Amino acid sequence: MADRVLVVDDEQSLRKVLAATLQREGYEVQVAADGEEALGALDRDGADVVVTDLVMPKMDGLSLLRKVVARHPDVPVIVVTAHGRVDSAVEAMKAGAFDFVTKPFEHTELKAIIAKAARQSDLNARNVVPDEGALRTEIVGKGQQMIELQQIIAKVADAPSTVLIQGESGTGKELVATALHEQSSRRERPFIKINCAAIPRELVEAELFGFEKGAFTGAVQSKPGRFELADGGTLFLDEIGEIPIEMQVKLLRAIQESEFERVGGVKTTRVEVRLIAATSRDLTREIAAGRFREDLFYRLNVVPVILPPLRERREDIPLLVEHFRQKYNARLKKSVEKIEDDALAALASYTWPGNIRELENVLERTILFAEGTNIRAADLPASLRQPRPADDSAPAAPGVPTTPGPLKEIVKEQVQAIERDLIVRGLEVTGNNVTRTAKLLKISRKSLQMKMKEFGLRGED
C-alpha cells in the first residue's frame, strides 16, 4: 500500500506542485490549506507523514505540530521553514518535528526526508521502536532455567552473533528476541520483525530484500526490504523453519556477506544487521527431511537459546500468575487481589500445551469475568479443572500395568505416586511452605511431614 502524505500549506500553487511531485513518487497525497483543516483530515483519514508550512492563517504550523504530536504521536511531521528562520526550525524540532526543510527547498531533499519519515511511520505503526524510557521487556521467572536464560541474554545481547531461539509455541521466543534487542546498544535503532510463516512463498524474497519499481506486476514503486529497514539494528526472523528452501541460499548469502540485491535490482546493498531467528519446529528433523539447509542452520545457530515448555518449569507458575494478575488488573481496570491456593494448584498442575501464552490468556479471561477480589478454582475455565491428563514430565508416576498383577500392591504404588505428585505440586504452589501445603491438601501438617519424609521431599516452614 502506498504511503500517505498530508501536505499543509496556505499557498495553493505550492500545494499543487508538491502534491504532483509526491504523487509521481508513488505517494498518496492529501492537501490542506491550514492547520485546522489538516487536523480534521488527520483525525478523519489518518496519514503516514505530515509536511507542513509554518506560517498559515487559523492554526499555524507549530500549533498543528503540537496537536499532531499529542493526538497522533506515530505520525512524523516535517516542517517547512522560511529561509533565515533558524529559530523557528529549532522551535519546531523541540516541539517534536521529525525534521525540517528550509524554503526554497530542493525537491530531492524533501523527497529524501519524506521517505525517511515514511519509513519511521511504518516502524511506529508496527510498534518496533521503543522510545527511551518505554517499558522494558520483563522476563518473569526465578527457576534455574530462567536464571540461566537471563544470564545468556545479558551476555550475548550486545554481541553481533546470530541467536537461534527454539521453543514450543507460546514459550516466549519473541519476548526473548525483544529483550536481546533492548539490552543491546542497538536499542535506539530499529527492531524489525518478519514472520516467515505469514508471508506467501513468492513474496518472501521481496519482503526480506525489497524490490525495485517494475520488478513484478504491482511493483509500482520500489521499496526497501526488512534487511534494509533493520540497518544498524536487529532483524528478527520469526518461524525461520517455514522459509522456503529455495530462499535459504539467498538468505545464507545475505547473512554471510551482509549484502544482497533487491528483487529486480542490480545494485548490491550492504547492511549491518544483528540477526535473531526463532522456530517452534525441530530444525534437526527438518534438515533430515531435506526441508532445511544444514549450512544455514549452523550459520544461525551460533548462540542457541532453548526455551523450555511451561510444564517443565512449573516452579515459575506462581510468579507468572502474579505478573499477569497485575498486568490485567491494570489493563482491564479490575481489582483482583488474590488467586486462591486452590486456583493456583489447578493452574500449577495443568499441562499448558500453549505454554505461557495460554496461561496469560486464561488469566486475562478469568480476571475479565471476575466479580469479586478473589479468584478460586471454580472461576477458572472448565478445561483446567479436569483431572490432569498424563504428563510426561510428572515425577515418576508409573502407568497402570496392562497385564494383571498383584492388585493391592499396584493400587498402593499408584496411590503413592499420586500422593507424591500432589504434594510436589502443593509445595511448588506455596513456595515450599509445609503449613500452607497441608491446608491446601486438607491433611494435617504432621501427616504431610511423614509423607514428605517417605517420599524424600523437603519443605520449609
Ligand SMILES: Nc1ncnc2c1ncn2[C@@H]1O[C@H](COP(=O)(O)OP(=O)(O)OP(=O)(O)O)[C@@H](O)[C@H]1O
Ligand atoms: N517469561 C515470561 N515472562 C512474562 N511473560 C512472558 C514470558 N514468556 C512469555 N511471556 C508472554 O507470553 C506471551 C507469548 O510469548 P511469545 O509471543 O514471546 O511466545 P512465542 O514463543 O513467540 O510464541 P509463538 O511460537 O506462538 O509465536 C507473550 O504475551 C509474552 O509476553
Ligand SMILES: [Mg+2]
Ligand atoms: Mg512468536
